[in-house]
Amino acid sequence: MSDRTYDDPPANGRLLPWTGEEGKPCYVLGDGTGYVSRLADQVESVQLGMAGELIDHAAELLTAHRLTDRELHYLARQLTASLREVKRVAESRGARPPSG
Template sequence: MQRTDGDRQRRQDLADVASGNVRLLPWETEAGKPCFLSTDGSGSVLSRLADEMEAVQLSMGADVLKAASKVLDDPLSPHAEVRYAGVRLAECLRDALRVAESRGMRLPLPDIEEGENDDESAAESV
């Protein structure tokens, strides 16, 4: 599979996040590129703003899901309403995935004891 320059840059950005105190923000640049914040974890103003924005995005997603469910449950809903609901749901899913990715990257790495392998860890988690 051929990787594009965008794919390579995204992988590099994620590697940078994993290796230091860099946070993926819940918004993008005008060009659709991810925004990152270099932080020391002290709860800067921009970091708190990002936390608030994530909360708003997740809350909006719940509201959109509730409204879209009504439209999708009605078999007589007009095509335009169904399409609009789908577009809004896709936007909310994109936001939720970005929040999950950002929060996942900030989780501490689990302590793995010497001698454990991936097969044993996977079996224990089932």
């Protein structure tokens, strides 16, 4: 029996930008050219773009408006969720071998 747990990344597996059941990490195996890899690239691109937009929006809100506690809490939750996605993208990209 293997010592590998469900959370252990498979050898040469790419961490995907979404999770599976119970928030468990998802991986894809392959050379990075398949459908799932291309879909993951698109999702990562959207996540990074939305993170940039959220940062800009947060900066505007924090400098131009007086936020209520509820608004500030909502903003903090959105920034936290976005940071979690960006961290996942960075971990995934850092674990991949250099292309080329």
